[in-house]
Amino acid sequence: xxxxxxxxxxxxxNKKHKDASPWWVxxxxxxxxxxxxxxxxxxxYRLQWFVDVVYDAPLRAYTPFGVLFVGLIPTxxxxxxxxxxxxxxxxxxxxxxxxxxVTTALVLILAYAFISRPLVYSRLLLLEAGIGIIIxxxxxxAAILLIQQHLFRKxxxxxxxxxxxxxxxxxxxxxxxxxxxxxxxxIVGYVDDNPAKGxxxxxxxxxxGSIDSLADIITTEAVDEVLITLxxxxxxxxxxxxxxxxxxxxxxxxxxxxxQLSLSQVExxxxxxxxxxxxxxxxxxxxxxxxxxxxxxxxxxxxxxxxAPLFALIAIAIKLDSPGPVFFTQIRVxxxxxxxxxxxxxxxxVGAEEEQQKLxxxxxxxxxxxxxxxxxxxxxxGAFLRRTSLDExxxxxxxxxGEMSLVGPRPPVPSEVACYQPxxxxxxxxxxxxxxxxxxxxxxxxxxxxxxxLDIYYIEHWSPWLDIxxxxxxxxxxxxxxGAY
Numbered sequence: 133x134x135x136x137x138x139x140x141x142x143x144x145x146n147k148k149h150k151d152a153s154p155w156w157v158x159x160x161x162x163x164x165x166x167x168x169x170x171x172x173x174x175x176x177y178r179l180q181w182f183v184d185v186v187y188d189a190p191l192r193a194y195t196p197f198g199v200l201f202v203g204l205i206p207t208x209x210x211x212x213x214x215x216x217x218x219x220x221x222x223x224x225x226x227x228x229x230x231x232x233x234v235t236t237a238l239v240l241i242l243a244y245a246f247i248s249r250p251l252v253y254s255r256l257l258l259l260e261a262g263i264g265i266i267i268x269x270x271x272x273x274a275a276i277l278l279i280q281q282h283l284f285r286k287x288x289x290x291x292x293x294x295x296x297x298x299x300x301x302x303x304x305x306x307x308x309x310x311x312x313x314x315x316x317x318x319i320v321g322y323v324d325d326n327p328a329k330g331x332x333x334x335x336x337x338x339x340x341g342s343i344d345s346l347a348d349i350i351t352t353e354a355v356d357e358v359l360i361t362l363x364x365x366x367x368x369x370x371x372x373x374x375x376x377x378x379x380x381x382x383x384x385x386x387x388x389x390x391x392q393l394s395l396s397q398v399e400x401x402x403x404x405x406x407x408x409x410x411x412x413x414x415x416x417x418x419x420x421x422x423x424x425x426x427x428x429x430x431x432x433x434x435x436x437x438x439x440a441p442l443f444a445l446i447a448i449a450i451k452l453d454s455p456g457p458v459f460f461t462q463i464r465v466x467x468x469x470x471x472x473x474x475x476x477x478x479x480x481x482v483g484a485e486e487e488q489q490k491l492x493x494x495x496x497x498x499x500x501x502x503x504x505x506x507x508x509x510x511x512x513x514g515a516f517l518r519r520t521s522l523d524e525x526x527x528x529x530x531x532x533x534g535e536m537s538l539v540g541p542r543p544p545v546p547s548e549v550a551c552y553q554p555x556x557x558x559x560x561x562x563x564x565x566x567x568x569x570x571x572x573x574x575x576x577x578x579x580x581x582x583x584x585x586l587d588i589y590y591i592e593h594w595s596p597w598l599d600i601x602x603x604x605x606x607x608x609x610x611x612x613x614x615g616a617y
Contacts (some may be wrong), residue, residue, distance in 0.1 A: 153218040157276070158206050158493050164272055165201045168265035169194065197241055197258060200343035201265070206610060219291075220315050226273040231266055235371075238262040248601040266325060277314070283317045293352055295322035296343060296373055297361035298334065301387055303555065305361055306337055307585030320353045325369075335582035345368060358384040424537060431538050432531040437526060446477055446513075446522060453513040456482040459526060464543040467563045472535040474543060475526040478516030480507070499580030500544075500551035521610045527566050537597045539586035540565025559587045569598075572605040 171263055173191055188344045209215060214229045242255055283289050293309070295302050302322060309317045321338035323346050332339045342350055349355065358377050362370055370386065377384035436443075460478040462470050462485075487509055488502065497503040510518060517523035530536040536543060543564025570586035578586070590598065 140481075146339055147520055153215045153347050158210075158215060161206055161209070161269060162202050164268040165205055165265050166198060168268050169198050169201060169261045171264050172257050172261035175260060176254055179608065194257070197245070197261075200241050200244065201237060201261070204240060205233050205265070208236055223270075223274055223277055225272045226277075227266075230269045230273070230380040234266050234269075235264050239510050248479060273388040280316070281314050284313065287318075290318045291356040292320050292354070293317050293357045294320055294340075294349060294355050296324075296336075296346065297363075298322050298324040298326070298332075298339070299361065299363070300555070301336065301363075302361035303585065305359055305387055306334060309570070309591045310335070311573065311586050311589040313573075316542060317357075320355060321349075323349065333579075333581075334584060335579040343373065345429075346373060350377070350380050350382055359387055360384060395610075420594070420596075424599070427535070427599070428531050428534075428537050434437055435528045436527070436532070437486045439528075443521075443525065446517070446525075449512075450478055451514045454481055454511045456487040462549055463546060463558060464564065465546055465549050466535055466543055467560065469549070469560055472530065474536075474544075474580065475529050477517055477523040477526060479511065479517045479523045480509040481511060484509040497580065501580050522559055524566060531566065535561045535563070537565045539567055539590075539602050541590065542570070542583070543566055555588075556584050558591060559584060562591055567600060567602060567606040572609055 170191075173194060185505055206215075209229060212229055212233065212235075214226070238258065241258060245255055245258060280289070302324075306322070309315060309319055316319060319337050322334070323340050323341040323343050325342050325344075346358070350358070358373065360370055360373055362373075364370075374384050374386075385398060450456075450458050457478060460476050460480075461473040462476070464474045466472050491508075492502075492506060494504050495502050514523070529535060531538055540563050541559040544559070547562070568587060570583040570588040573586055590602075
């Protein structure tokens with residue numbers, strides 16, 4: 133075994149108990165299993181009107197099945213690692229494991245019921261018990277995750293993490309963590325031997341210097357975990373980091389170079405027993421594009437139809453408030469650098485764009501963005517429209533015309549694109565959206581690099597469910613006017 137393998141094994145042992153489920157999760161599962169069986173019994177024998185006395189069995193007759201359910205389901209979950217690796221699992225992942233465990237247990241139990249005394253036990257009851265157990269355990273997982281996320285927002289149970297390396301792999305790790313606060317990780321900063329990177333911020337993630345300073349940073353910043361994102365060509369450097377973390381009893385994990393490829397890009401096959409890894413280009417499938425476009429058309433059409441009275445009221449308010457047109461158009465850059473005119477309700481006085489050069493010293497945004505919290509160019513009605521994001525409703529027309537999508541990266545102006553770094557360009561690989569992942573994660577409170585990281589995360593992990601989540605999270609953000617200006 134190599135030195136790196138030994139160090140990885142030691143760190144793996146150190147982290148197991150830290151990422152495991154709370155001790156009370158398994159007893160809670162057992163309680164849900166027994167409750168599911170009890171409810172199924174009540175449904176079968178107490179709540180049904182017509183049950184033949186011949187087939188009426190006492191609850192104690194089902195004791196063996198209760199023992200089997202309690203013994204099998206937690207054991208299967210434990211063998212699948214459901215209790216050992218808890219942090220970072222989604223609710224759907226938990227539910228999938230629960231369904232697999234309950235289904236496997238149910239097949240074994242039904243086989244036992246058939247072999248033992250088939251005329252005494254109700255197989256329908258056992259099936260109902262299985263369904264009830266899945267529902268109850270799924271609900272308890274949802275409750276646990278909601279409580280966990282609330283605690284994470286309060287800073288309770290959050291792991292303080294250092295990223296070693298600021299290359300493409302390191303940036304991918306950063307955007308995954310920033311996009312998923314439910315993981316319970318707080319990035320203290322990163323270290324890198326490249327002077328051009330080691331002192332530079334990525335969004336709000338601070339550059340803390342070279343890798344040689346890692347030992348002191350672990351102590352001063354109370355670091356819980358170190359994520360190593362260096363290329364394997366730096367194997368000696370990686371080994372030194374692992375040894376340093378081992379000495380200080382800090383968990384260290386290595387992110388392989390292959391992580392710079394999304395899992396959706398990687399295909400594994402074999403050639404006569406030789407494993408092969410092939411890579412696909414990141415792109416939405418034709419079926420996904422058709423589905424997304426269909427949702428955009430239906431959503432935009434309904435939005436325009438239902439919002440027509442509101443549109444009329446806003447137009448009247450704009451006209452009464454200040455001279456000028458109701459709508460404001462601006463050139464934006466969309467998919468594959470194609471330019472289009474975005475449509476918004478006018479929220480500023482006429483000639484506001486020409487005044488921007490005079491206000492550059494008031495800019496509160498970083499990177500190529502330009503934003504002022506108390507912009508003097510805003511009209512009274514415009515300030516309200518900006519705060520509630522109502523000024524963006526006419527973009528439904530852009531969506532209907534196919535220039536934008538309901539969900540996607542924010543379409544930039546050409547002057548922003550001119551300032552992009554190469555890795556920012558991936559934002560332009562899909563149509564821009566009215567709302568997006570960064571809007572529901574922090575809106576205008578985020579730095580430009582954080583916005584770009586979240587947009588790229590969205591592109592690489594797109595699914596219909598992700599779009600639905602973003603749309604559902606957009607409404608409360610708009611109503612609370614959080615981060616919008």
